[in-house]
Every structure is written in structure tokens, then in C-alpha cells.
Amino acid sequence: MGKELDDFRRYLAPPPSRFLTSSSSQPQNPTVAEAEPTRFASRTKSFSVDIFNQRHESFVLWLPRPEAFTPQPPVLVIGMTGGPPPETFNEIGRFPLFHSTDKVGLWVLDPASISPPLEDGVYRYWFEILDTSPENRGMLLVTDPFAFTVDYGVATSVGGVGRDQPASVIKFRNGKLWACDMDGTEPQPPPLPDQATLPSNNHLVIYGLPTSWAKDRDDSHGHGVEVGTFTDVLALFDTATSGSRFASMAAIRDGAILAELGINALELLPADGTKIRDELGGYSTAHYFATDYDMGPASDLSRLVATIHSQGVRLFTDVAMASGHDSYRYIDFANFHLLPTTERDNPDSYQSNTNEQLRDGHGGDLWRYIRSAHSYDPEAGDGNSLVVHPARAFHRCHLARWMDDFGVDGLRLDSVNNIGNYDFVRSYKERAWELYKARYGGSADASKFLVIGEELSMPVSIVQQGIVDALWNEPWQGRLRAVILGESGGGDNFEWTVRKLVNCKLDKLDGTHFTDGTQAVNYITSHDMAGYRKERLYDFLVSNGIRDIGRRAKLAFGLLLTSVGIPMIFAGEEFADQMDRSIDIDKKQTDPVNYSRKNDGSWREDLFAYTANLVKFRTKCPALGEDDTNFFHVDERRGAKIMAWSRGCTGDGRRPVVVVANFSDETTPGSEYVVPNWPDRDKGGWREISQRRDVPAEWVGREPLLAWEAKVYTRYTECV
Structure with missing residues (x-):
């Protein structure tokens, strides 16, 4: 099973210069980190998920496929990085894992059994497994699917676009394994906010934030693009933070745009680990338990959450559970993923509410939610002969990671129909509520948490059935864009187009309707900009021959912020940002936000002030709740x-x-x-x-x- 280091290098990606390196990924001497013990306070509470506790004691790999189909045990390949950038990986050794005696499907390795003994420090590792994907390439090195930190500075290539497997990162200290950032920092959850300081659902104004922003350098499309970090997001709230990659932009460096705007909920488009330099705005999730490599370490996200909570701003996260780019493709494809075209008799292959439309992986691997296995339950910790749905258990563990470690106050579930299993979606929502209530010891305020679904076919009945709490109100966008042109929409005359716009409860959809304003999320624009009348508001108005853009944009925001429903502002619309790339796009949010336009000294600056005034009014005025x-x-x-x-x-x-x-x-x-x-x-x-x-x-x-x-x-x- 063991291989020489030279043989191992065939798994390495093309030259490391291909990968982003940042200050957070610089090689560190493990002994240096130990010289600053205050940065590494031990976590005192146990995790709410068993496999996280198991990972504290041992290297573990959950592999629920029957042992008969495991001809070779998984192998830990571990080492350290060193030398000047780009990083180089120095392998320490390869060590087979052992099947747990009381937890079926859990493979473990006690770090104390490694020889020569591990010294305290930060390590990179992979698991070597037999590829179970449809390509079946033989033995592969893959990322730990439960890794809390991944390092694309050293990655293996398994072929195919976006299939690189970054190193998993772990810290060995005092005989235990500790989650850490790449530099060895052991992140701590943000402080628990006082519920009374957080906004209720009926007074939310959500800000939908991608982190691909404009900057002064050209990309292949000829426009300045960079990927924002959690520190750059923090700079939008905190005047004392100048940002990281965007510190050169005066609007970010010298101000706090979102504090000035007055929003009270931040929705981060998926902030968990995606393919490196992802152009899908985070919707190609590859590392569900890690923060995104481009955006920064867990410690930075915790600092961001602590800051916005101190300002009375709730954190929503976007979750993509229909498909992924995770390493279970290779570890145990049959239990976690499926190809609908090869299983047309399997109800798991079809979208919810239809027996005709196959689920769409959008370039990733669709999660398989019906199949069960007799296996250890990574969530509850039960070990033998337990019937577990592997994909469901994986995502419920992922939910606990983000709820417990990052203080999430709400969720947006992407494309719920394409998940293909409303029973799972309901259980996921109910588990989210359990974790939220446990946060406050049973005294949780039910008006301070929300699970929002997104499905543009508008199955409002799933709200009334309790599958989700709320739904994106996509028809609202169409009506808004019609009325600011003086047109009717949705099959109604002009008067009823406005009436249904102002009060979404009047709009009957899929045989039912919203019964409360907190069940509908209204928006002028979203990250889904492809399609008819979906582009940014500025470009929509220009394409319709409108010259008084500032006046029409004010009208749009006046309606958004006074209508029944939860208003959501997509980043940049508050000052009518425009699209610098082609508007004929097929991907989500490929055009970056350019915050420098906010301070144009003209109509955009005036629009921002107008919107900020109404945002603050919407968050406080009782009548609008x-x-x-x-x-x-x-x-x-x-x-x-x-x-x-x-x-x-x-x-x-x-x-x-x-x-x-x-x-x-x-x-x-x-x-x-x-x-x-x-x-x-x-x-x-x-x-x-x-x-x-x-x-x-x-x-x-x-x-x-x-x-x-x-x-x-x-x-x-x-x-x-």
C-alpha cells in the first residue's frame, strides 16, 4: 500500500502557481503557533454531532458501503507544508485506517498509533481510496469530506474540470486533533447574541451578497474582477476595517456601506467551500464543512458574525443541497450520489412535484436522498445495524456545523424542487429549528429564525405544509418590473398587478397563497440574472429605453420596502450597479459588484441615500411589520x-x-x-x-x- 514520495507526486495538481496563495496559507512553524496560547483556547463544549467528536479523537472516514465492497482499507496520507510560496508538501507517511469495532462503516486511526509519533503542529492530509465514481480511476487521493479547513495551495488532481482535491487541514495538539485555520489558529464560535437585539422576521431587510466584486485588474473578459474575503465583507459594516483585497477601493476602505444602508440581515451566497475561483457564486459546493478557500478562514467568518450580531444584524446562509462537487463522488458514489439518466425507475431521479422532469446536477453530482444503509449514524452516534440515509445524515451534520460554529440565524435552501425529496427538506428545516432552540436553552424567540426555500415554479403549498417557513416570491419581481414601465403583468390588469405587488397574499399560486408576510421574500433583482427581465435593474431599464433611471429605481425601492413580504436587496442594486460583462449570461452572478459606483456624486449617490432612508424606516416602523x-x-x-x-x-x-x-x-x-x-x-x-x-x-x-x-x-x- 505504501508508495514512495515520487510516486505520490503523480497525484499532485499542475504547478502550484495555478492555485491561489494568500497570507492565511503561508507555511508556518508549528512551534511558533504554540508560542501564542491565547489564540488557541480549547473548545469547552462537545459538538452536537457525534462524528465531530470522533474527529477530535481520531482520523475518521465514514464509509457506509458494505464492507464486502471495500477490498482495501482507506489510507491516511499525511504530511506538512514548508518552504517559500508556492507551498510544497512533505509527506510523513501513509497509514491504513481500521474499521471501528462498534460503529459500522466508520474507519478510524488513532493519531497515537502513527510512527514516528506526530509532533504538535499543523498537518495536511488526504485519504487514499478506491475510486467508486462512474469513471473508476483506481486508487485516488481525496479530501476529507468532513474537513473544516481545506488548502488548495496543495491539491491532487483526479481529472476533470474543478475536480481537484485540496489537502485537508488539521492541528495535532496535546494528543488530540483540533480544527484549525491554515495558520494553526483554532477558531471559536462568535458570542451568543441577545435575542432582543436581533430583528424579527416581519421587520427584516435582507442583503443578498455574492463576493465577486470589481477591482482594478483585468480578467479574461476584460473587466476588473476579484474574489472578496470575509474581511472585505466586514469592511462593509465596520469603518475601522479597511478590507483585504478591496482595501484600495475608497468606498470600502473609507466607509461602512452596509451599516450606512441600514440592512438588518446579511445573506451570504454559499460561503462553504467551493471549487477554487468559482464563477457560480458559490453554488458548486465541494467542501460543505469548510469555509470557502478564496473567502478566508473560519476565524475571519466568526469575527464577521460577531461584528454584525453586535450591530443587530442577522446572518443567513445559502445552502445548495441538490448537487455537489464533494469527495463522496469517489469515496462512496452509490450511497451518496446518482445519475438520473441511468436510474429512470428511481423516484430519487426526479424533481419534486413531477414524475417527468429529471433532476439537474448543473455540472455536479446529484445527492441521493432515498437510499438507506445499515451504518453508523454520524449525527446521533448510534453504531450497529442502524438504518441511515447517508446523504441526509451528511447534510444534517453540515447544518450543525454552520448553526453551532457560526451562529447562523436563518437559511435559504437553494432549488428545493431539484433536491427531489420534500421529506428530507422538512426534516432539515425541523433540525435547524431544534438547533436554534437549543442555542437559547429552550427560550428561543420563534420570530428570530427562518428557513427560506427557493423554487421559481412557486410551490407555495410547501410553506403551508410546513416543509419550509418561507419562499422566494419570484412573481413579485416580474410584476415590479412591469409596473415601473407602466405595464400590467401576471395576466392581470394594471390595477390588480399593483394590488398583488403590494400585498402578495392576494396572489393565488399552485392552488394556495401566502397567509403571512413573513412567508414571502420579495426582490427586484437576484443572483439569477439569466433570462427575460432578470438582469440588473439598471440594465433592464436601459434595455427598455428608460432615461430617468434614478427616478424609476427610486420607485422600485419605494415599492419593495413598503410592500407586504420580506424585502431582499441584491448587492449593488441599492445604487443601481450595472453589468460590465455581457447581459447574455447563463451562469449565476458572474458579473461582479462594483461598490466604487456608490459614491458617484450624482444620481447613484442620491439613490443610495433614498434607499437607506427607506430601509431604516422599514426595519423600525410597526405598520410595515x-x-x-x-x-x-x-x-x-x-x-x-x-x-x-x-x-x-x-x-x-x-x-x-x-x-x-x-x-x-x-x-x-x-x-x-x-x-x-x-x-x-x-x-x-x-x-x-x-x-x-x-x-x-x-x-x-x-x-x-x-x-x-x-x-x-x-x-x-x-x-x-
Whole structure:
């Protein structure tokens, strides 16, 4: 089984210069790290998942396929890196794992049995296994599928685009194995935030953040592109942090854009490990338990979470569970993955809600959720003759890693239909809630956590059945883009297009409808920019011949931030960023965000200020946390292109929000425009929020409107 080092090098990727190297991946002398004990405080609590505790004691590989199909035991290949960049791997040895005597399918190796003995320090390792993928290439070196840190600075190549297997990283200290960053830092979970400081679901404004941003260097497309880090994200919240790769951008270095914008929920597009320099915005997940190599170590993510929690901002993470690029492709393909075209009689091959449409791996390997095995349960720790669904158990362990170690406050599940198993999705959601409640010892506030599904066919019934808590409201985007052009949409006339836009509960979908505003996530733009009217708002308006882009963009945000549902802002839309690459794209979020446009000194800067004002209002105003909506004025003389409605109760002394919107090219004639039936017209203290001004009593319900303008009024002044 043993091979000489020269033979091992045939597994190495092409020249290491191909891989990104960063300060976090520089070779370290293990004894240096031990000189700073305060950086490496031991984790005092046990993990909520058994296999994590097993990994603390031993090198482990969970291999639920029957032992009869394991002609050779897996082998640990371990060493250290050294020398100047690019990194070089110095192999220490190869050591076979042993099948656990009481945990079927778990292969273990006590580090104390390694000879010569391991010294305290940071190690890189792989498992050598017999390839079980459809290609069946023989013996391969693969990444530990449960690795908390991976190092693409040293990686093996198993053939195929994006199939490189980075080294797994672990620290040996005091006879135990410790999760660590590449430099040996042992990351700690962020402090537990006080629930009272975090926003409720009905007052969320989510910011969807990819981390591919514009920078001053050209890529193959001729545009400046770089991959942001967790430190760069932190700089969007913290003026004392200048960023990492984006410190040269004044908008990031000198400000805190997201703190200024006022959002109270950050959704990171998948931040777990993807293929290196991934152009799918994180949707080609390869290392589910590790933070993304390009974005930075776990310690940096923990620091980011601690900072945003201290500012009352919740963390949502995006999870891709339909397909992956993980090493179980090679370790145990049949138990974890499938090829639908070869198993057309298998219900696991088809998307949910249909017996006709095969699941789509989008270049990855589809997870197999129906198959079970008699195996050790990595989540619960039960050992013998237990029936386990391997893929389900793997993802529930992944869930615990992110919930426990990074304080996640909400989830977005990507493409739930393509996962192909609503029973699993439901169990995943329920486990997420269990972990959230355990965080607060049973006193968890149910309004401070949410599991959102994404499926553009809009199966709203899965919300009502409790499979997920909420759903992306894709039809909202289509209606919004129609009305800011003065068009109707969704098969309705113009008036009902606006009504369903403002109150998503009026929209009947797949035989049912949303029954609460927290069940729907509304957005102007998302990372799915391919397709008709899906591009960035700026490009959409330009392509439709619109010149007053700033005015139409303000109208769009006025509607987003005052409508029933949870508003989500895709990064860059708050200042109408534009696409620098072709808009004819097939991939998700390949065009980078250019934050330098935010401070243009012109209409974009004005749009940002307008949006930030409404964001802060949306997060605080009680009326906008309620669902009731009253349309009290539709101007039939103008083809229903001027409408007024109120949000929030008026009968018990609470103060409503009133929106008056002009969806036409014409400014209202004369010096006033009278809106009849204005609620509480005789009461003082009205204020127009978008322009931040008081409204004289004699002008309440009488103010003129510019073309394509929405005015937002309230008597609630505590937060404006």
C-alpha cells in the first residue's frame, strides 16, 4: 500500500502557481503557533454531532458501503507544508485506517498509533481510496469530506474540470486533533447574541451578497474582477476595517456601506467551500464543512458574525443541497450520489412535484436522498445495524456545523424542487429549528429564525405544509418590473398587478397563497440574472429605453420596502450597479459588484441615500411589520396609473403608513393632487419619509406627484 514520495507526486495538481496563495496559507512553524496560547483556547463544549467528536479523537472516514465492497482499507496520507510560496508538501507517511469495532462503516486511526509519533503542529492530509465514481480511476487521493479547513495551495488532481482535491487541514495538539485555520489558529464560535437585539422576521431587510466584486485588474473578459474575503465583507459594516483585497477601493476602505444602508440581515451566497475561483457564486459546493478557500478562514467568518450580531444584524446562509462537487463522488458514489439518466425507475431521479422532469446536477453530482444503509449514524452516534440515509445524515451534520460554529440565524435552501425529496427538506428545516432552540436553552424567540426555500415554479403549498417557513416570491419581481414601465403583468390588469405587488397574499399560486408576510421574500433583482427581465435593474431599464433611471429605481425601492413580504436587496442594486460583462449570461452572478459606483456624486449617490432612508424606516416602523393593506384610491381617470394605499392598523391608535404612487409619464397638473378618503387626515404630525420632511396639516392628502414617483407618509415619527 505504501508508495514512495515520487510516486505520490503523480497525484499532485499542475504547478502550484495555478492555485491561489494568500497570507492565511503561508507555511508556518508549528512551534511558533504554540508560542501564542491565547489564540488557541480549547473548545469547552462537545459538538452536537457525534462524528465531530470522533474527529477530535481520531482520523475518521465514514464509509457506509458494505464492507464486502471495500477490498482495501482507506489510507491516511499525511504530511506538512514548508518552504517559500508556492507551498510544497512533505509527506510523513501513509497509514491504513481500521474499521471501528462498534460503529459500522466508520474507519478510524488513532493519531497515537502513527510512527514516528506526530509532533504538535499543523498537518495536511488526504485519504487514499478506491475510486467508486462512474469513471473508476483506481486508487485516488481525496479530501476529507468532513474537513473544516481545506488548502488548495496543495491539491491532487483526479481529472476533470474543478475536480481537484485540496489537502485537508488539521492541528495535532496535546494528543488530540483540533480544527484549525491554515495558520494553526483554532477558531471559536462568535458570542451568543441577545435575542432582543436581533430583528424579527416581519421587520427584516435582507442583503443578498455574492463576493465577486470589481477591482482594478483585468480578467479574461476584460473587466476588473476579484474574489472578496470575509474581511472585505466586514469592511462593509465596520469603518475601522479597511478590507483585504478591496482595501484600495475608497468606498470600502473609507466607509461602512452596509451599516450606512441600514440592512438588518446579511445573506451570504454559499460561503462553504467551493471549487477554487468559482464563477457560480458559490453554488458548486465541494467542501460543505469548510469555509470557502478564496473567502478566508473560519476565524475571519466568526469575527464577521460577531461584528454584525453586535450591530443587530442577522446572518443567513445559502445552502445548495441538490448537487455537489464533494469527495463522496469517489469515496462512496452509490450511497451518496446518482445519475438520473441511468436510474429512470428511481423516484430519487426526479424533481419534486413531477414524475417527468429529471433532476439537474448543473455540472455536479446529484445527492441521493432515498437510499438507506445499515451504518453508523454520524449525527446521533448510534453504531450497529442502524438504518441511515447517508446523504441526509451528511447534510444534517453540515447544518450543525454552520448553526453551532457560526451562529447562523436563518437559511435559504437553494432549488428545493431539484433536491427531489420534500421529506428530507422538512426534516432539515425541523433540525435547524431544534438547533436554534437549543442555542437559547429552550427560550428561543420563534420570530428570530427562518428557513427560506427557493423554487421559481412557486410551490407555495410547501410553506403551508410546513416543509419550509418561507419562499422566494419570484412573481413579485416580474410584476415590479412591469409596473415601473407602466405595464400590467401576471395576466392581470394594471390595477390588480399593483394590488398583488403590494400585498402578495392576494396572489393565488399552485392552488394556495401566502397567509403571512413573513412567508414571502420579495426582490427586484437576484443572483439569477439569466433570462427575460432578470438582469440588473439598471440594465433592464436601459434595455427598455428608460432615461430617468434614478427616478424609476427610486420607485422600485419605494415599492419593495413598503410592500407586504420580506424585502431582499441584491448587492449593488441599492445604487443601481450595472453589468460590465455581457447581459447574455447563463451562469449565476458572474458579473461582479462594483461598490466604487456608490459614491458617484450624482444620481447613484442620491439613490443610495433614498434607499437607506427607506430601509431604516422599514426595519423600525410597526405598520410595515403588519400585513393588512387598504387600497383607498384608484384614479380611474388616469387608467389606474395613480393609486394610494395604507399599511398597518388604524383602529387601535397605531399609525398607518400611506403610499401614493404615480405610474405614469405625467406629473399631476396644477399645484395639488387631492387623494380622497385619506386615513387620519384630521390628525397632525404627518411626515413624508422619502424626502424626510414634515407635511403641513393643510397639505395632507393634497400634495402633487411627479411622474414615476411614490411618496411615503406616516405619523409614526420615532424612527425617522
